Amino acid sequence: xxxxxxxxxxxxxxxxxxxxxxxxxxxxxxxxxxxxxxxxxxxxxxxxxxxxxxxxxxxxxxxxxxxxxxxxxxxxxxxxxxxxxxxxxxxxxxxxxxxxxxxxxx
Amino acid sequence: xxxxxxxxxxxxxxxxxxxxxxxxxxxxxxxxxxxxxxxxxxxxxxxxxxxxxxxxxxxxxxxxxxxxxxxxxxxxxxxxxxxxxxxxxxxxxxxxxxxxxxxxxxxxxxxxxxxx
Numbered sequence: 001x002x003x004x005x006x007x008x009x010x011x012x013x014x015x016x017x018x019x020x021x022x023x024x025x026x027x028x029x030x031x032x033x034x035x036x037x038x039x040x041x042x043x044x045x046x047x048x049x050x051x052x053x054x055x056x057x058x059x060x061x062x063x064x065x066x067x068x069x070x071x072x073x074x075x076x077x078x079x080x081x082x083x084x085x086x087x088x089x090x091x092x093x094x095x096x097x098x099x100x101x102x103x104x105x106x
Numbered sequence: 107x108x109x110x111x112x113x114x115x116x117x118x119x120x121x122x123x124x125x126x127x128x129x130x131x132x133x134x135x136x137x138x139x140x141x142x143x144x145x146x147x148x149x150x151x152x153x154x155x156x157x158x159x160x161x162x163x164x165x166x167x168x169x170x171x172x173x174x175x176x177x178x179x180x181x182x183x184x185x186x187x188x189x190x191x192x193x194x195x196x197x198x199x200x201x202x203x204x205x206x207x208x209x210x211x212x213x214x215x216x217x218x219x220x221x222x
Contacts, residue, residue: 031209041144041197041216048210086149093140094201094211096150 002027006087006097013077013104021072021100023087031090032063034072036083077104108134110202112214127185127217129200135180136202144197156183190221
């Protein structure tokens, strides 16, 4: 099956800093999504981005499907950005990476 | 976007009992729904693919007789954990898409199961 690798596994930032999270996947996919899981477990859908670049406020994402990777950029990080960020890819069913645990300190 | 709702949000049960979790697509029809399980500090692992009107497809290592899935309509799939044990305690999340095989997946709020 498709392998999804996320890096880094853990990231600690000072409030206001910028960060880049990476997602590599092993095969061509129909869909890629980025999620933020809040402390209650709910998955917040950040981006549906099978290819190209999208931006939403302080967040943006880029997927280069031909090279099988996606990047999530967080600018001017805030403490509320803390949590786990998952990349997931879909070819029929959807498979998740192991996640990046982000901690933003005040 | 499309809305997927799960119920209950959390449930506590005694060992040996069965628990049913419902997953509903509120504003679209879903021929396929997916069930995931997440243990603490881990990622989401696909348990099974639920197909409307047919048997579910289970991932390797998931006991189909223990995790019964019923997809009786285009808007409802249920997961029943039979004879639950403490090791079944986990966070269960369902997802669905208005389109098969491709497209954005929408996730329910999740159901946290604790087996005493």
